[in-house]
Amino acid sequence: MKVCNGSNRILLKGLRCSVAADPTVDGASGGGLNAILRNAVQAVALVVCVGFAALPTARADESEPPFKPAISDEAETAVSQMGKTLLARDLSITARTIRVYLDQSGQPLHIFHTMKIAVRRPDRIVVEFTGDDGKHNLFYDGKAASLFYPDSKKYVTTPASGDIPSALEVVADKLDFDFPLGALFGASPDKILLGDAMAAWQVGTAEVDGIECRHLFFSQKSGIDLELWVEKNTAATPHRLIVTYPLLQGQPRFIAEFTSWKTQPPLSDSEFTFDPPAGVKEVDSTPAVASGKEGGK
Numbered sequence: 696m697k698v699c700n701g702s703n704r705i706l707l708k709g710l711r712c713s714v715a716a717d718p719t720v721d722g723a724s725g726g727g728l729n730a731i732l733r734n735a736v737q738a739v740a741l742v743v744c745v746g747f748a749a750l751p752t753a754r755a756d757e758s759e760p761p762f763k764p765a766i767s768d769e770a771e772t773a774v775s776q777m778g779k780t781l782l783a784r785d786l787s788i789t790a791r792t793i794r795v796y797l798d799q800s801g802q803p804l805h806i807f808h809t810m811k812i813a814v815r816r817p818d819r820i821v822v823e824f825t826g827d828d829g830k831h832n833l834f835y836d837g838k839a840a841s842l843f844y845p846d847s848k849k850y851v852t853t854p855a856s857g858d859i860p861s862a863l864e865v866v867a868d869k870l871d872f873d874f875p876l877g878a879l880f881g882a883s884p885d886k887i888l889l890g891d892a893m894a895a896w897q898v899g900t901a902e903v904d905g906i907e908c909r910h911l912f913f914s915q916k917s918g919i920d921l922e923l924w925v926e927k928n929t930a931a932t933p934h935r936l937i938v939t940y941p942l943l944q945g946q947p948r949f950i951a952e953f954t955s956w957k958t959q960p961p962l963s964d965s966e967f968t969f970d971p972p973a974g975v976k977e978v979d980s981t982p983a984v985a986s987g988k989e990g991g992k
Contacts, residue, residue, distance in 0.1 A: 789809070
């Protein structure tokens with residue numbers, strides 16, 4: 696049986712981040728809403744993975760050529776250039792994100808965050824989240840991953856190792872928390888977009904914060920659609936990303952706008968190590984408990 700590849704898992708988990716990071720979006724009923732959204736995402740993931748595995752395949756002796764993705768030269772070149780830019784050893788990034796999905800009554804909810812991201816390849820990342828669900832920080836120092844909730848003075852930690860995407864998989868599985876932008880900081884960020892694409896092309900050009908960008912569109916085998924705006928130059932620095940989940944009710948989205956990219960100065964080990972402040976408590980649970988917002992969960 697065919698299983699989802701890495702890019703499918705990362706992008707599908709990007710929606711689950713909306714659930715894990717916002718345990719009380721719908722007030723006291725937040726736990727129920729979280730369960731509904733998790734079940735929906737898991738159902739879609741199963742349909743995607745099993746559904747494509749069930750498609751009829753040509754026999755070895757048939758002359759039918761293998762499927763070839765329809766990827767334009769413009770899209771392939773721009774994404775390859777972006778991939779090289781993102782391979783910088785040290786990155787400091789600021790992003791604004793919006794997550795959109797339906798509540799239990801069918802009304803769209805919009806959850807806003809500002810993220811400050813520091814990356815040192817291959818195995819260091821720290822993210823400071825500030826948004827509608829309060830403040831929380833993610834640390835990974837090559838040995839352990841921690842989530843810290845300053846408002847509740849609690850944190851949760853788990854052993855982790857390997858590169859950044861590998862550690863984020865552990866965070867997702869052990870701490871029930873996902874960081875959808877983590878796919879950009881793997882060894883081959885361009886392959887995350889192109890490896891699962893059925894089609895990719897340049898829609899046109901547009902200005903983002905006064906910078907001319909290529910507007911690219913990707914239709915994924917997993918049923919996920921992506922739009923990406925990258926600078927129209929050899930660096931192809933990303934400025935905007937939209938992930939749409941058309942197989943889910945209401946077609947929820949994850950939207951990110953990158954407002955700052957820096958490769959200097961070099962980042963030190965201490966920036967990625969979580970040193971618990973005085974008076975905080977370690978809890979052995981999921982982020983909903985650590986944040987003090989377990990509510991109806």
